[in-house]
Structures are given as structure tokens and as C-alpha cells.
Amino acid sequence: MKKISLGSMVFDLLKDQPEKQLTARQIAKQVFAVYPAYCMAKREASTHLETENDVITQLAAEIGAHRPALQIKHPQIKTTAGRPKKYIITRKKRKKRKSRQQKNKALFAMVNLPNC
Known part of the structure; x- marks a missing residue:
């Protein structure tokens, strides 16, 4: 049986619930519900x-620490501030920001100044 990491478990769970925070x-x-063997080990x-709550608390601490x-490893995972x-995986594409050079070029074109 292949050993799966906690990070992979988190990624898989988030991937199955896109847009859900x-x-x-x-x-x-x-993780405790879906991977009981991992948690019992x-x-x-x-x-x-000693208790299920102790394991869940430990898992939550490890998720936050990692x-x-x-x-x-998984840049698709975003977090709120x-x-x-x-934690969230979003399928929306982020708008690419214009670089400063692109903004300056557009500004120069608007005022008809030669490019420097």
C-alpha cells in the first residue's frame, strides 16, 4: 500500500470541493473521516x-504548520488573510496584472510622447 502524505490528503480533499473555504x-x-487508517496509525x-478529538486537533495543527x-507544492491552494x-482551491483564472512597463507604454501612447 502506498503511503500518502497529509499534504496530499489535504490537496485531494480541497480539489474535490473547489471554491469551498x-x-x-x-x-x-x-481527513479523520476519509482516512481512518492513517489517523488510527x-x-x-x-x-x-488519546481521543478522536486529540487526533483531529493534532491534524489541524500539522495542516497549519505545513x-x-x-x-x-500545490500553488492552486490559496488561503484567506x-x-x-x-483554505480554498479556486478554478477561476486570476487576471494577469499589467506590468509597470506596459502601463507606462500605454500612458506614453495616450499623451503622444516618444518612448524613453
């Missing part, structure tokens, strides 16, 4: 995780 805790609850390997690496951070 989820907190790390909500994602952790879904984590619980058995730890001396501190957020920067997760976003580097506030707290608690909400």
Missing part, C-alpha cells in the same frame, strides 16, 4: 493522542 480543523475532520504511534510548504485561515 475550509479551516484547518474542518479539513482535519474530513497516528494515534497508536503517539503517547499523547501550510507554506503545502502552498509551494484573516484568522482562522481558510
Whole structure:
């Protein structure tokens, strides 16, 4: 059986729910429901995780701690600025911003000045 990482689980869960904003805790609850063997192995390997809630809390903490690496590996994952951070995969294409050079070129064309 192939070992799957928590980051891959998070990405798969978010990918299956595009445009839906989820907190790390909500994602952790879904990981617990969808990947029970992973969670039970984590619980058995730890001396501190005694209840299901302990495992969910630990998963949420790990998701938050690995957020920067997760976003580097999966740039489709975005987060909100506030707290608690909400994770989202959006299918909308971001409008490409005009570069400063493109803006200046357009400005020069409007006022009929030669390009510098």
C-alpha cells in the first residue's frame, strides 16, 4: 500500500470541493473521516493522542504548520488573510496584472510622447 502524505490528503480533499473555504480543523475532520487508517496509525504511534478529538486537533495543527510548504507544492491552494485561515482551491483564472512597463507604454501612447 502506498503511503500518502497529509499534504496530499489535504490537496485531494480541497480539489474535490473547489471554491469551498475550509479551516484547518474542518479539513482535519474530513481527513479523520476519509482516512481512518492513517489517523488510527497516528494515534497508536503517539503517547499523547488519546481521543478522536486529540487526533483531529493534532491534524489541524500539522495542516497549519505545513501550510507554506503545502502552498509551494500545490500553488492552486490559496488561503484567506484573516484568522482562522481558510483554505480554498479556486478554478477561476486570476487576471494577469499589467506590468509597470506596459502601463507606462500605454500612458506614453495616450499623451503622444516618444518612448524613453
